Amino acid sequence: MSEDYRTEHTPQPTTLNLSGDVAELCAQIIDIFSVSGHETELADAVEASLNSREYLSVTRDGDSIIARTEWGKKQRVILAGHLDTVPLPHHPESKGTVPSQWCEENGAKKLYGRGATDMKSGVAVQLALAATLQHAQYDITYVFYDHEEVASELSGLARLMRHHPHLLNDADFAVLLEPTHGTIEGGCNGTMRFWVHCQGIAAHSGRSWVGKNAIHAMNDVLNRLCSYEAQTYEVEGLAYREGLNAVQISGGVAGNVIPDKCSVHINYRFSPKHTLEEATAHMRQVFAGYELDFVDQSAAARPGLDAPLAQELITAVGEEPKPKYGWTDVARFSQMGIPAVNFGPGDALLAHTDDEHVDVEEIYHCFTSLKEWLSQK
């Protein structure tokens, strides 16, 4: 993401109105351009709006922000979300924003715009809660971070965990406001990707027996993939369905040459029943005899739904929790020893699409559920 999408930088932070309607706030946030690597304007606006609340202790790191209440409660909850979006729909060359748009569809009010789903509606809920909850039953740590939509090594959340572990690791539970359509999605499957390469010996295909066909050699790998029975594991009451798939394959150079190279790219999505090490060992067993050339290895996260804090949230939301199949940053909290769930407005299937939008009722539902849970007693 080295391309510069913007021509000018606003020195005065845009003022966000945290005290009005949370959906209106979401539209304001959508209207601030924040493609990964260009989160500064939005981070400035978020920081300024939080700084004006005397009950929040605000720390800025790059374009990430931690805002903590220090009420002295026995337990602490993290509410986390990322500020960045993927590039603009249909406007890869655009240097500004595409304004948010309101629509009425089948009697339901919808808000369109980049980030409406992933996850500026979640960020709006975080900010509205920060402005509303001047007291609560738990201390709250609000976390806003940059660079979620790009390579893992750029992650703003990972950077905060390295630079400011003491501001994060005293939490007892975390809610990541990624889009879950208003249902709690517990934990997440882990994911790993690796290449398997088969080597052959090139030859003219008129004398194929002189060579060794690398594509034919790959047949054994595909046989193992196809005969593999992906399992579903129940973890803390949620059923995590796994998947083992070839996602890319390539081999061969010309129509008259026996191919000397064939490579297959494999993606394994594994349940939180297994650690990253266990899942890796399992793949080495399935593909015994082959070298696995890993390009990505991310641990799964247990749902943490047995935590009392989680049970309270489930009651407040009023819907049966589901497992999260895609990998999310809940895994980073989980690795820090903090049980975490995904719960946010918007349909994850609309994330990154040109048609990205959020049902306004979902924003209200998420805001109300979290507010009710946090202000109980």
Add this chain to the structure above:
Amino acid sequence: MSEDYRTEHTPQPTTLNLSGDVAELCAQIIDIFSVSGHETELADAVEASLNSREYLSVTRDGDSIIARTEWGKKQRVILAGHLDTVPLPHHPESKGTVPSQWCEENGAKKLYGRGATDMKSGVAVQLALAATLQHAQYDITYVFYDHEEVASELSGLARLMRHHPHLLNDADFAVLLEPTHGTIEGGCNGTMRFWVHCQGIAAHSGRSWVGKNAIHAMNDVLNRLCSYEAQTYEVEGLAYREGLNAVQISGGVAGNVIPDKCSVHINYRFSPKHTLEEATAHMRQVFAGYELDFVDQSAAARPGLDAPLAQELITAVGEEPKPKYGWTDVARFSQMGIPAVNFGPGDALLAHTDDEHVDVEEIYHCFTSLKEWLSQK
């Protein structure tokens, strides 16, 4: 081959000395640039040298030439070769020739240069025979043609067969002077290439069960390929080994997407025991249930070694004939009903290489064998 490799055209044809040493003649021919599509200068030189022989009736068609004796013999033999070469070694940008070079290696004299093997040494033998054989036991049809090294639809030999069938189809036997290391190679295997496509349904790999994996679907095709036992068929005393191979495979778009397309490119080399139609039907049977997207289908050629003319040539050459595995223009003669064999100087494995060269003794051996055979009685 649209690029123009030459800047000037010589209006006066270069004079070839057909009456001197046949290896010297080969060097002269190598020194005339004739990459496919640029055969005019060499064709002019060949035509001029043949026109000067009153016992030859010469026909020119584009850059192809047919020169016939009309001695009234009971039988007629074709000696055929192509004038074009693949582009120059290490000189893709060259607009002239790279001069031929003589070397002495381990006591053997070698001639280096583009076309030394494929097949200007064969063309030199043809021309030397045309100059030497003012009488012979058979009538002789010398055929020189353009565009052999490029797409089949450009073939100068195929064009001659369309435009002048009566100048060719009265032959009883044909010798194609492609490089065979001085041994007769009978007929040739046929070849066909086709793609098999598997269609899937794209999905996020975190929810792979929502999609259908096209690479996994291709496993069935690879299983058929790998369990296929390629046969060897004896045809007229020669053993033709077949081959069925995946030569290219591709599928998938990204590390987190279930691939919706996978394609494999398959090459079948089949013996002259089977017609093109039979070989095609066989492939449809092997890959029953799949659509075969053909890109190339070329019939095999029977060796024709049972023809009395072939037996005489075998005696003159004095070595056990072998089968030809690669496809050559003998298949075109065979389809015209003319038995044909490959017999020429040079190692086919050196063809098209930067190291292309011919052992001078092989040129003499080929010239002497053909001369002895044709001038018998």
